[in-house]
Amino acid sequence: MGQLPNMKITFISQYFFPEQFSNTDITRHLHDAAHHDVHVITGVPNYPAGAFFPGYSNTKNREQYWNGLHISRSWTKARGTGALSLLLNYITFPITGGWTALRKTKARPDVSLVSMPSPVSQALVSIILKWRYGTPAVYWVQDIWPESALYTLKIKNPLIVKPLTWLCGWIYRRADLVLVQSAAFPAMIERFGVPAEKVRVFPNTAPDSYRPLPRDPDSFAGKLMPKTGFNLVFAGNIGESQDFDTYIEAAHLLRHREHLNWVIIGSGRDMGRVQQMLENRGLADAFYFLGRHPEEAMPDFFSHADAMLVGLKDNPIFRLTVPYKVQCYMACGRPIIASLNGEGSRIIDEAQAGITSPAQAARELALKIESMMDMSAENRAKFGRNGRAYFEKNYEAKKVYADLEKWLKLAAAS
Numbered sequence: 441m442g443q444l445p446n447m448k449i450t451f452i453s454q455y456f457f458p459e460q461f462s463n464t465d466i467t468r469h470l471h472d473a474a475h476h477d478v479h480v481i482t483g484v485p486n487y488p489a490g491a492f493f494p495g496y497s498n499t500k501n502r503e504q505y506w507n508g509l510h511i512s513r514s515w516t517k518a519r520g521t522g523a524l525s526l527l528l529n530y531i532t533f534p535i536t537g538g539w540t541a542l543r544k545t546k547a548r549p550d551v552s553l554v555s556m557p558s559p560v561s562q563a564l565v566s567i568i569l570k571w572r573y574g575t576p577a578v579y580w581v582q583d584i585w586p587e588s589a590l591y592t593l594k595i596k597n598p599l600i601v602k603p604l605t606w607l608c609g610w611i612y613r614r615a616d617l618v619l620v621q622s623a624a625f626p627a628m629i630e631r632f633g634v635p636a637e638k639v640r641v642f643p644n645t646a647p648d649s650y651r652p653l654p655r656d657p658d659s660f661a662g663k664l665m666p667k668t669g670f671n672l673v674f675a676g677n678i679g680e681s682q683d684f685d686t687y688i689e690a691a692h693l694l695r696h697r698e699h700l701n702w703v704i705i706g707s708g709r710d711m712g713r714v715q716q717m718l719e720n721r722g723l724a725d726a727f728y729f730l731g732r733h734p735e736e737a738m739p740d741f742f743s744h745a746d747a748m749l750v751g752l753k754d755n756p757i758f759r760l761t762v763p764y765k766v767q768c769y770m771a772c773g774r775p776i777i778a779s780l781n782g783e784g785s786r787i788i789d790e791a792q793a794g795i796t797s798p799a800q801a802a803r804e805l806a807l808k809i810e811s812m813m814d815m816s817a818e819n820r821a822k823f824g825r826n827g828r829a830y831f832e833k834n835y836e837a838k839k840v841y842a843d844l845e846k847w848l849k850l851a852a853a854s
Contacts, residue, residue, distance in 0.1 A: 447852055448477045450545065450575070452565045453555035454516075454533045456482035457506065458493055460735045462764060463555045465647045469841045470848075471508050478509050479549070481541050481565055483533055484516035488677040488708040490525070491518055514540040521709050523593050530589075534564035541565050548573040551852040553580065558592065560585035563611050576616040576851040580642055584628045587757045592681075609633065616851045619844070624760040624783045640847055644764045645840040649736050652773035652828060653743040661740040664730050669699035670813050672777070673745035675738060676765050678708030683753045686779055688714070689802035691723050694809060702727045705741055742772040746820065747794070747812050751779030754799035762787055769793075770831040775823035777812055779805045793827030 449470060457464045471478045484502070485493040495501060496513075504511040514536035519529045552566040552575050566577040586604045595601060609632035612618060618629050619642035626639045656662050665671060678684065687702070694700055704727060711729070718724045733741065742748065748769040752758040759782025766784055769776050776794030778785055785796045795812060797804040812820065 446476055447550040447848065448547070449479070449848065450541065450549040450552040450566075450569060451478055451480045451555070452482075452537065452541070452552055452562060453480075453557075454483045454529075454537070454559075454562055455487055455555070455557065456480055456485070456511065459485045459487045460732075461487075461555070461557070462644055462647075464735075465645075465837070466553075466555070466841070466844070467509055468507060469837070470845070473841070474845050479545070480509055480511045481537055481544070482511060482513055483537070484513050484518070486516065486518040486529075488519075488679065488706070490520045490709055492516075512540050512544040519709070527593060530559040530561060533559075534561045537562070537565040538568040541569055542572060545569065545573070549575045551576050551578060551848050553578045553848060556581050556583065558583040558585070558588050560589075560608050560611055563614070567611070567614050570614065576854055577614060578617045578619065578848060578851050579612070579615045580619040580621070581612075581625065581629065582621045582644075582761075584625065584757050584760065591755055591757065616854060617847055619847065622760055622762050622783050628760065640843075642844060642847070643762065643835055643840060644767045645835045645837040646768045646771035646831070647735065648837060650739050650768055650771035652824070653739050655743045656740075659740050659743075660737060661733075661744055665703065665741070665744040666701040666728060669701045670697075670746045671701050671703050671744055672747050672749055672809065673703045673705065673742065673774075674749040675705040675741065675768070676763075678704065678706055678711045678714060680710050681752055681755075681758070682708075682710075683751050683779065683800060684710060684714045685717075686751060686800050686802045686805060687749070688717055688721065688723065690806040690809065691718075691726055692721055693803060693806040695723065695726070697810070697813065700726065700809070700813065703745070704729045705731075705733060705738070707732045738768065739772050742769070742774050745774050747777050747809075748774045749777050749779075750784070751805075752781075752784070752799060754781055758799070759783065767831060767835045770827035770835070773824040773828040775812065775820045776827065777805070777808055787830075788827075791827055791830035792823065793830060794823050 451467050453463050455461045467478050470476045484496050498515050502513045517528045517532040554563045554566045569575045585608045612632045618639050623641050762784045778788050778796040781799045795808045797808045
């Protein structure tokens with residue numbers, strides 16, 4: 441069979457607009473730029489806070505047409521704030537999403553694309569379509585399972601670990617093609633018996649709107665950001681994995697630097713605990729929690745940053761990961777301070793886009809922050825320019841999405 445010029449693509453993920461994931465940009469590219477017919481099977485938006493977004497529920501906005509995309513939302517158990525509710529959220533989507541896919545799919549899609557941050561069980565929806573229609577399945581793996589689940593849910597019981605490991609292997613082997621977000625990931629997929637020729641590296645990119653902007657004090661972000669001092673900006677989910685404990689300890693070590701502003705843009709399940717820790721340690725005045733904002737506003741916020749912050753806990757799986765925010769920070773030409781081990785740290789160092797310290801090493805992180813604060817504005821700007829150049833060479837959207845479209849057509853034509 442020859443390659444298909446246009447495709448009917450079923451895009452599957454628990455996470456979609458208005459949740460801030462790259463899923464939105466991927467589907468819009470496939471529809472707007474490549475002119476494919478995209479049907480999204482997703483859940484009711486509730487990430488990262490764990491509660492449904494305003495205007496959405498299990499009875500509202502379940503079926504939408506948005507920017508040319510047909511979106512079908514399955515019944516969803518919100519993530520909540522505890523491990524049990526998160527587990528129920530993970531278990532529910534494969535069932536309700538599979539049922540939604542069967543009800544809403546009237547003809548055979550050419551290919552399904554599963555975007556797979558946790559959980560891996562999202563792929564069961566594509567397996568159902570494969571069983572029903574013979575639709576080839578392409579996975580984009582961003583979290584490695586079962587390790588991610590064992591860490592997040594603190595599972596150690598071998599009566600759970602062994603069956604979960606078997607299930608993950610079975611799911612991975614059902615794919616016609618497995619895309620992975622990091623060059624360190626392939627071996628973790630191949631260990632389950634997936635042939636190496638079925639694994640490709642598909643890194644994160646950033647939306648086209650992510651680019652260097654001049655700092656405008658009268659802009660929307662400019663009116664919210666601290667007006668004086670050194671703005672160290674973290675953007676994204678406030679969760680256990682992001683390791684705010686290390687940030688707080690570093691802030692305590694740097695409490696003598698009165699002009700250091702820790703600016704947090706985002707929200708998440710761990711925010712209440714983080715804010716309480718800051719109150720308990722007398723650090724609340726140094727932190728500015730600006731809340732969640734639309735993704736298109738991020739470049740404006742980033743322009744007011746003297747440096748951007750990224751970190752993950754020291755975990756074997758996190759060492760393989762390049763956090764999505766790294767590409768976003770680079771795209772906006774901002775210098776980066778990282779508290780990371782492994783692939784994410786390696787890429788920042790290779791790009792000369794900032795300075796890195798080991799994960800969960802508060803004293804080293806504090807020293808790196810002071811180093812960034814004390815260097816000249818020109819040297820910080822050079823880090824930013826290096827990051828932007830590295831992004832354009834390795835992660836620019838046109839190149840990344842061209843590879844994705846090529847691989848989807850390859851799978852669809854197989």
